[in-house]
Amino acid sequence: MGNKHSLMLQDSDIKSIQADTGFSASQIERLYSRFTSLDKGNSGSLSREDFLRIPELAINPLGDRIVHAFFQDNTTSARRAPHTSDCWVNFKQFVRVLAHFRPIKRNQENKLNSREEKLRFAFKMYDLDDDGSITRDEVLAVLHMMVGENISEDQLISIAERTMLEADVDNNQMITFQEFCTILERTDVEQKMSIKFLK
Amino acid sequence: MDYLNHVRNYVAPALENDIWTTIDSLRKVFLHEEPSTIEKMYACFWSAMSSALPYAATVYWYIFTTLLLVATVGRKLKLRRFYIQVLDRVFSWVAVKMVVTANKEKMRRRMSLGEVDDLTSDDDDESESETTFYRDIGLEKQENLDEEVIQYKIQAEHPNSSQNSKSLESSWEEIFSEIEKTETVAEHTEMQKIPGSISCENQQKSLDGSFKKSEELHFSLDAPMVYLSAGVRAIVDNCVNSSFSREQLKTWNLLSRTIVRKKEIAKSRTLAGFFFIGLIIRYCFLMPMRVLVLILSLTNLSLWTFMVGRLPQGPFKRMINAYVVSWGFDFVAGSLSVVARFHDKHNRPSGGIAVANHTSPIDGMILATDNCYDMVGQRTKGLLGMFMSALAKSSAHIWFERTDARDRQATTRLLWEHTQHPELPPILIFPEGVCVNNTAILEFRKGAFEVDCDIFPIAIKFDPVYGDAFWFEGGFTSYCMSMMTSWAIVCDVHYLPPMRRGQDESASHFANRVRSAIAKKVGLVELPWNSLVKSSVFGTEKWDKLKVDRQREQQKQFLRELSPSQTSDPGVFKFR
Numbered sequence: 189m190g191n192k193h194s195l196m197l198q199d200s201d202i203k204s205i206q207a208d209t210g211f212s213a214s215q216i217e218r219l220y221s222r223f224t225s226l227d228k229g230n231s232g233s234l235s236r237e238d239f240l241r242i243p244e245l246a247i248n249p250l251g252d253r254i255v256h257a258f259f260q261d262n263t264t265s266a267r268r269a270p271h272t273s274d275c276w277v278n279f280k281q282f283v284r285v286l287a288h289f290r291p292i293k294r295n296q297e298n299k300l301n302s303r304e305e306k307l308r309f310a311f312k313m314y315d316l317d318d319d320g321s322i323t324r325d326e327v328l329a330v331l332h333m334m335v336g337e338n339i340s341e342d343q344l345i346s347i348a349e350r351t352m353l354e355a356d357v358d359n360n361q362m363i364t365f366q367e368f369c370t371i372l373e374r375t376d377v378e379q380k381m382s383i384k385f386l387k
Numbered sequence: 388m389d390y391l392n393h394v395r396n397y398v399a400p401a402l403e404n405d406i407w408t409t410i411d412s413l414r415k416v417f418l419h420e421e422p423s424t425i426e427k428m429y430a431c432f433w434s435a436m437s438s439a440l441p442y443a444a445t446v447y448w449y450i451f452t453t454l455l456l457v458a459t460v461g462r463k464l465k466l467r468r469f470y471i472q473v474l475d476r477v478f479s480w481v482a483v484k485m486v487v488t489a490n491k492e493k494m495r496r497r498m499s500l501g502e503v504d505d506l507t508s509d510d511d512d513e514s515e516s517e518t519t520f521y522r523d524i525g526l527e528k529q530e531n532l533d534e535e536v537i538q539y540k541i542q543a544e545h546p547n548s549s550q551n552s553k554s555l556e557s558s559w560e561e562i563f564s565e566i567e568k569t570e571t572v573a574e575h576t577e578m579q580k581i582p583g584s585i586s587c588e589n590q591q592k593s594l595d596g597s598f599k600k601s602e603e604l605h606f607s608l609d610a611p612m613v614y615l616s617a618g619v620r621a622i623v624d625n626c627v628n629s630s631f632s633r634e635q636l637k638t639w640n641l642l643s644r645t646i647v648r649k650k651e652i653a654k655s656r657t658l659a660g661f662f663f664i665g666l667i668i669r670y671c672f673l674m675p676m677r678v679l680v681l682i683l684s685l686t687n688l689s690l691w692t693f694m695v696g697r698l699p700q701g702p703f704k705r706m707i708n709a710y711v712v713s714w715g716f717d718f719v720a721g722s723l724s725v726v727a728r729f730h731d732k733h734n735r736p737s738g739g740i741a742v743a744n745h746t747s748p749i750d751g752m753i754l755a756t757d758n759c760y761d762m763v764g765q766r767t768k769g770l771l772g773m774f775m776s777a778l779a780k781s782s783a784h785i786w787f788e789r790t791d792a793r794d795r796q797a798t799t800r801l802l803w804e805h806t807q808h809p810e811l812p813p814i815l816i817f818p819e820g821v822c823v824n825n826t827a828i829l830e831f832r833k834g835a836f837e838v839d840c841d842i843f844p845i846a847i848k849f850d851p852v853y854g855d856a857f858w859f860e861g862g863f864t865s866y867c868m869s870m871m872t873s874w875a876i877v878c879d880v881h882y883l884p885p886m887r888r889g890q891d892e893s894a895s896h897f898a899n900r901v902r903s904a905i906a907k908k909v910g911l912v913e914l915p916w917n918s919l920v921k922s923s924v925f926g927t928e929k930w931d932k933l934k935v936d937r938q939r940e941q942q943k944q945f946l947r948e949l950s951p952s953q954t955s956d957p958g959v960f961k962f963r
């Protein structure tokens with residue numbers, strides 16, 4: 189891919205992103221090249237449309253939720269730094285979210301891609317209103333996204349209720365992050381929530 | 388002061404007009420003082436240049452006319468192929484030089500710091516990135532860095548083979564002959580795949596495959612995880628975008644537009660020097676010559692097609708047309724230094740319809756240098772449009788307007804009528820509809836496959852190291868400019884044996900069969916998308932319906948995976 193923009197990424201930026209996420213310098217440069225190729229308007233940041241222009245992402249049933257994850261980081265940091273808007277993702281935020289999917293390496297310090305962080309990312313997929321807990325309606329909504337109109341509404345509701353029964357141990361009609369982790373104890377999260385990043 | 392004597396004794400006498408004495412005398416006359424050092428140097432320089440200029444101009448003229456001759460009669464004398472061989476040697480030298488520079492840098496860093504610079508990458512990362520780098524540039528490192536002589540083996544065979552190790556001191560002929568051995572296209576594509584990435588064919592399969600491995604038989608909260616990974620993988624790198632951008636090269640080809648690793652180039656003075664020499668050669672010699680040849684050849688072609696167009700219809704006209712057009716196109720192809728190798732000429736199309744994969748606007752022209760075709764295409768304006776109307780007079784080409792629905796039906800009828808006459812030249816169609824970057828092939832449009840006649844598949848594979856012919860942005864003139872400042876356009880054309888639609892076969896099934904044959908021949912990835920997807924990549928909104936359909940397919944797939952289990956485990960939720 190073209191390389192004109194890598195001049196705009198300073199060495200100090202690369203070092204701080206390295207420390208923050210654990211990617212190597214060449215991986216960061218490759219991601220930056222990808223970032224600029226997605227950034228059609230050359231504005232130095234990505235909008236939701238830029239993400240959804242990727243065909244494979246646009247047809248993914250959870251595409252909207254994935255894109256939301258990038259912008260969700262903004263709203264939390266917006267409380268700290270008011271000048272960041274939640275309509276744009278800059279490169280640092282882009283890499284931060286992608287860092288959650290780094291494979292876990294045994295002899296390395298893993299900050300953003302630890303098992304707990306990966307589970308937290310999956311938890312946020314369900315938690316539509318970002319209140320820290322998953323309700324039955326939220327499970328239903330995600331099921332809707334994944335299955336579409338191929339099942340009747342009643343069957344969907346039964347599935348959702350069944351899932352809530354299994355997971356909600358203390359019966360407060362919502363699944364907290366702890367309960368989420370407990371029920372997924374035996375899942376190989378490392379393998380399912382990791383992708384290979386080329387150097 | 389001795390330089391002054393040097394100037395006076397050696398340089399000044401060589402000058403035709405004695406500027407030195409002129410300036411000297413002028414100064415003495417007007418200012419009553421000696422000229423300063425800088426002024427003297429300027430005077431020398433100026434006089435040297437002005438005397439050397441006529442010689443430089445003559446040299447330039449000679450080189451120019453030589454190149455012109457090469458471009459015009461070069462095909463017969465196989466001069467273009469010789470030029471390609473010279474380029475091959477230069478590129479292989481460049482590749483090795485880059486590795487040597489990289490290693491020197493690494494050794495220097497290690498010696499000065501005493502440890503690895505990069506604190507967060509462990510040994511696995513380092514060696515993996517090295518091997519990827521070497522694979523990127525077509526070589527594979529065999530020894531560790533502490534040895535004096537670093538051994539390389541050229542990846543002439545399969546990447547995992549352990550033969551063909553060469554030491555750095557081996558001659559360039561040996562290295563070149565190893566590269567020559569890679570004639571088979573299948574091995575070529577093996578080299579092009581970067582191991583460890585998810586290749587495009589497997590991207591879709593991995594989504595389905597991981598579902599099948601899953602032991603969860605009811606909906607569990609981790610079921611969406613595979614979709615999440617697939618989505619994020621698509622964000623990091625997706626097949627569609629990578630099929631519409633310039634192909635990555637295995638070795639650097641001394642062009643600024645293909646620089647991937649700037650550091651090695653900046654640090655080695657020889658490489659930078661070669662780059663600048665290449666720049667001068669391309670912009671000062673090759674490009675003006677090519678522009679001139681293009682103008683000449685286009686006027687030549689238009690003239691001849693006009694004259695052929697005046698002839699009365701009949702077999703004589705067709706014969707003359709075939710000969711004239713292929714010669715005329717070869718002349719035009721010379722303006723871009725096109726070297727096309729044709730394989731399996733016994734399968735050359737005659738009558739019927741020929742289909743090929745589409746990478747650039749000059750595909751049709753390249754194919755027409757070997758055989759005469761009637762083209763089918765979209766009417767365009769500008770340079771290309773004038774060209775099309777010139778061609779239309781000499782033979783039965785079919786030009787249409789894609790947006791006009793009636794025109795489309797008329798075109799199908801014209802196609803059918805054309806195929807009813809076997810003495811007419813074959814029709815050339817590019818069923819993909821858009822240009823792809825020659826690593827992948829889109830789904831074919833079924834229009835050409837509905838007609839019941841022989842289909843001749845043709846597979847075109849460009850070698851992008853000499854110049855990338857893929858057109859994806861900008862106007863046609865800027866595209867021409869970028870091609871004219873490349874080294875050459877090299878491609879392999881394979882004629883496949885003719886295929887015919889089966890009795891009960893649908894047009895789309897037949898189209899896929901033909902597509903697979905072409906893809907397998909030259910190692911292209913078969914993408915499960917049609918040409919509408921290009922408009923999604925480049926920003927227009929035409930493909931919403933396609934998107935919705937595909938989403939529904941994914942949802943159905945997910946549903947199938949949640950299907951009822953065989954056991955009667957009460958924990959399992961069954962649904963109809």
